[in-house]
Amino acid sequence: MKMWQEEYEAMPREELTKLQSERLCWQVKRMYESVELFRKRMDEADLKPEDIKGVEDLHKLPFSYKQDLRDYYPYGLFAVPMKDIRRVHASSGTTGKQIVVGYTDADLTMWADCFARMLSAIGCDENDFVHVGYGLGLFTGGFGAHDGAVRIGATAIPISAGNTQRQIQTMIDFGSTVLCCTPSYAMYLGEAIEEMGLKDQLKLKVGIFGAEPWTEEMRTQIEEKLGLKAYDIYGLSEIMGPGVSYECEYQCGMHVCEDHFIPEIIDPDTGEVLPEGEWGELVFTTITKEGFPLIRYRTRDICSLTYEKCKCGRTHVRMRKPQGRTDDMLIIRGVNVFPSQIEEVLLKIGEKVTPNYQIVVDRENNTDTFLVNVEMSEDLFSDGSIKKISAVEKQISEKLRSTLGIGPKVCLVNPKSIERSEGKAKRVIDKRKLK
Amino acid sequence: MFIKQLSIFVENKFGRLEAILDCLSQNNINLKALSLADTADYGVLRVIVDDAEKAKKVLNEAGVIAKLTDVVAVYIDDRSGGLASVLSILKNAQISIEYMYAFLGRTEGKALMVLKAEDEAKTQKVLAENNISMASQNEI
Numbered sequence: 120m121k122m123w124q125e126e127y128e129a130m131p132r133e134e135l136t137k138l139q140s141e142r143l144c145w146q147v148k149r150m151y152e153s154v155e156l157f158r159k160r161m162d163e164a165d166l167k168p169e170d171i172k173g174v175e176d177l178h179k180l181p182f183s184y185k186q187d188l189r190d191y192y193p194y195g196l197f198a199v200p201m202k203d204i205r206r207v208h209a210s211s212g213t214t215g216k217q218i219v220v221g222y223t224d225a226d227l228t229m230w231a232d233c234f235a236r237m238l239s240a241i242g243c244d245e246n247d248f249v250h251v252g253y254g255l256g257l258f259t260g261g262f263g264a265h266d267g268a269v270r271i272g273a274t275a276i277p278i279s280a281g282n283t284q285r286q287i288q289t290m291i292d293f294g295s296t297v298l299c300c301t302p303s304y305a306m307y308l309g310e311a312i313e314e315m316g317l318k319d320q321l322k323l324k325v326g327i328f329g330a331e332p333w334t335e336e337m338r339t340q341i342e343e344k345l346g347l348k349a350y351d352i353y354g355l356s357e358i359m360g361p362g363v364s365y366e367c368e369y370q371c372g373m374h375v376c377e378d379h380f381i382p383e384i385i386d387p388d389t390g391e392v393l394p395e396g397e398w399g400e401l402v403f404t405t406i407t408k409e410g411f412p413l414i415r416y417r418t419r420d421i422c423s424l425t426y427e428k429c430k431c432g433r434t435h436v437r438m439r440k441p442q443g444r445t446d447d448m449l450i451i452r453g454v455n456v457f458p459s460q461i462e463e464v465l466l467k468i469g470e471k472v473t474p475n476y477q478i479v480v481d482r483e484n485n486t487d488t489f490l491v492n493v494e495m496s497e498d499l500f501s502d503g504s505i506k507k508i509s510a511v512e513k514q515i516s517e518k519l520r521s522t523l524g525i526g527p528k529v530c531l532v533n534p535k536s537i538e539r540s541e542g543k544a545k546r547v548i549d550k551r552k553l554k
Numbered sequence: 555m556f557i558k559q560l561s562i563f564v565e566n567k568f569g570r571l572e573a574i575l576d577c578l579s580q581n582n583i584n585l586k587a588l589s590l591a592d593t594a595d596y597g598v599l600r601v602i603v604d605d606a607e608k609a610k611k612v613l614n615e616a617g618v619i620a621k622l623t624d625v626v627a628v629y630i631d632d633r634s635g636g637l638a639s640v641l642s643i644l645k646n647a648q649i650s651i652e653y654m655y656a657f658l659g660r661t662e663g664k665a666l667m668v669l670k671a672e673d674e675a676k677t678q679k680v681l682a683e684n685n686i687s688m689a690s691q692n693e694i
Contacts (some may be wrong), residue, residue, distance in 0.1 A: 495563050495565070495596075495619055496619075497619055497621070500561075500563050500619045500621060501621070502561060502621055502623045503561025503562070503563070503598045503600065503621055503623060504652065505591055505593060505598055506652075508596075508598075509593060512595070529595070530566070530595045530596070531563075531565070531595055531596045532565050532567075533563070533565040533567075533570075533617065533618070533619075534617060534619060535617055536565065
């Protein structure tokens, strides 16, 4: 398939390394001048920007973490004045406080180009109709796909998420050829379309699915139900959004846009860089991003890389589908959920509610189910008035919904019934079987 | 004249109710009246037993949440309109009822109802003023 930016996508490795080195040195220098935390970390490591002469010195640089984004919330890590920030996006953080990222004009163009690369890599062009079923809002998914579609000259259909009937009607009436949404939603749409017997009225040819883990089995089912070829896309708000890496037509891992993002695989315990092919924590350095750059950002995703040349002709490194997390983050219906967020909500509600909870995640009909069991306490039970108990139960669900951005079902369970091993409660039961 | 009611949390889980009743049975506690309120997620079992304090103690020891509440037990004439006439007295006194349920197997021309209202003291006073007889703990 045609490359959107062939000079970069198929750049010989030697040349690419040189380009990365230049860009890395530029980024380190400007961040040292404009981002207080980075300067502090460099000073602590006794490093000056001049010590970084190229990608071979990348491993010397200090890591950055999700916690940094919380500590410097909202704009403390931006590397340009706010007048140059054109847009912000946000996603959920570890303790209820969201994290905020910002983009300059150049960042937005770069992002649109990365997404356009994927569209082109799977055979899309200006003749396509891109159905953007990711939420258009602070979540990066919607705008990322939308801008990519516009960039490549296709017709964008920014329908956003939800309202299945309308999604299907629009897909048929507007002639959507490319579907962008979460894989679980694609599955759901596929089932609805199957039930209504409308598959032959669809013009879909490809789908771009990401923002949550999915399996090869799901891929086959989505392809069958929607009559399209399903591709995987990877991204995270901290680094950019969808399009950090993507599958090409050969579907043998996801090409990382290496002229913008340098990936590394490290041992999460020692921080040492691991050899090619080994599984470890994925770390990214943004070498062109202006507004919100990050050096050696710990994604917590467990992944591996291969530099072997791909049949598509792209030289960019391929990452395998992440195989889990080094922290306890869960991705439920595309939303990041940390168990600590639930604990915090329960603690805030007050002495009536014990912070003894358990999250149960499962997948029914290819949609995640999300249940939070909370242990009943003497205080919460009060005098057994259902009115009072239900009021607290409702308060818990509403607070969880507003904090997490996703509403779990809350269930009150017997005191001490949440399984404890060695005194420590088992907080998460994830029954979803993902390979 | 109040009687002691035991309110018990029942997790929405197979076999929970049986486990609670089994615990009471093991301790020779006899049920006199019973009501089970359920929501989608959990239930509250309300019982009048022959020894409420002991019942609470054994349940708590078994890890079950159980609380004692004061309720009134009202004698109702066993005839059409018997309960309605008592409720009309409470309505006239602006007393709202939270819940009520009947004793099991009473005869003697009277039914016995357990009644929980928002203001227990007022309820009792109003009923007494209107010559409605109530059961004492000893009569249970």
